[in-house]
Amino acid sequence: METGAIPIDELAGGLDPYLTLESGQSYRWRRSDGEMYGGERNPDAWYETVVDGEVIRTRARDGVLEWESTTDADTLLGRLLRLDDDLEAIAADAPADALIRDAYEAHRGMRLVEDPPFATLIAFICSAQMRVRRIHRMVDALAREYGTAVEFDGRTSHDFPTPDRLAGATEADLRDLGLGYRAPYVLETARMVADGEAHPADARELDYEPAREYLTRFVGVGDKVADCVLLFSLGFDEAVPLDTWIRKAIAEYYPECDRGSYAATSRAIRERFGGAYAGYHQTYVFHFMRTGISDV
DNA sequence: CGCCAGGCCTTAC
DNA sequence: GTAAGGCATGGC
Numbered sequence: 001m002e003t004g005a006i007p008i009d010e011l012a013g014g015l016d017p018y019l020t021l022e023s024g025q026s027y028r029w030r031r032s033d034g035e036m037y038g039g040e041r042n043p044d045a046w047y048e049t050v051v052d053g054e055v056i057r058t059r060a061r062d063g064v065l066e067w068e069s070t071t072d073a074d075t076l077l078g079r080l081l082r083l084d085d086d087l088e089a090i091a092a093d094a095p096a097d098a099l100i101r102d103a104y105e106a107h108r109g110m111r112l113v114e115d116p117p118f119a120t121l122i123a124f125i126c127s128a129q130m131r132v133r134r135i136h137r138m139v140d141a142l143a144r145e146y147g148t149a150v151e152f153d154g155r156t157s158h159d160f161p162t163p164d165r166l167a168g169a170t171e172a173d174l175r176d177l178g179l180g181y182r183a184p185y186v187l188e189t190a191r192m193v194a195d196g197e198a199h200p201a202d203a204r205e206l207d208y209e210p211a212r213e214y215l216t217r218f219v220g221v222g223d224k225v226a227d228c229v230l231l232f233s234l235g236f237d238e239a240v241p242l243d244t245w246i247r248k249a250i251a252e253y254y255p256e257c258d259r260g261s262y263a264a265t266s267r268a269i270r271e272r273f274g275g276a277y278a279g280y281h282q283t284y285v286f287h288f289m290r291t292g293i294s295d296v
Numbered sequence: 297c298g299c300c301a302g303g304c305c306t307t308a309c
Numbered sequence: 310g311t312a313a314g315g316c317a318t319g320g321c
Binding site for chain 1: 311316317
């Protein structure tokens with residue numbers, strides 16, 4: 001086992017793993033205390049994931065981000081949790097309206113994640129008309145049933161399935177895991193990636209709007225899911241997923257940004273949120289709208 | 297029971 | 310290009 005410790009006060013703007021990993025961005029971390037996704041905060045619990053066959057677990061206690069891993073995970077953890085982001089500068093970049101100010105105030109230390117593209121693509125296909133706790137449950141089930149098992153420190157974890165393994169499932173199998181009408185979408189998208197027709201990571205080479213358009217070729221991926229994949233796995237910090245909560249925020253706080261179509265409303269709210277980090281600000285507003293002020 | 301959840305698909309204009 | 314209807318499932 002390799003281990004490490006990162007002083008949190010060395011990270012500009014700090015880090016709150018609970019907010020970062022249980023705010024509906026990443027569905028690939030499990031808590032060691034068995035608490036459900038979005039349950040009570042527990043500083044003693046580890047967050048554990050598997051990336052490319054390597055297990056990493058981490059937690060923040062006494063001002064230190066501890067990690068344990070099958071490998072030297074310092075760089076990988078820094079990428080997954082975007083530890084190089086200057087949260088203070090990003091917060092300062094946000095427009096100074098009351099909603100955004102309150103959202104940043106309520107969720108100090110929440111960072112964007114950078115998850116593996118294929119897992120993110122599948123997770124957000126599953127996310128359609130679904131609550132975040134159930135999305136986590138579905139992604140967990142997919143990993144358990146089709147992902148490679150990895151032993152670490154006496155515990156078994158599962159990597160996210162490869163496109164090939166997932167494409168080998170049947171629609172009935174996936175419906176049994178609770179995916180509902182998303183089951184054929186997941187199957188067909190997994191097959192597309194497995195067959196080399198397209199890969200979500202290829203969107204990295206494109207500008208933002210063409211990248212969003214590119215991702216919608218996958219079955220079960222519309223503009224909203226595409227924006228989530230761009231924001232949470234491909235580094236497009238300007239992507240603003242227009243989900244029910246953000247649409248509610250637009251209706252209540254930025255009604256002039258509702259331009260009817262997704263593309264036009266997206267441009268308007270992206271400009272309202274200042275462009276380059278619009279998606280970062282969106283994530284704060286999303287979590288703030290969804291959890292409310294008291295539920296931090 | 298009805299309504300909602302990080303929507304997308306097909307079909308019809 | 311936009312509008313309407315269908316779609317699984319669990320939680321409240």
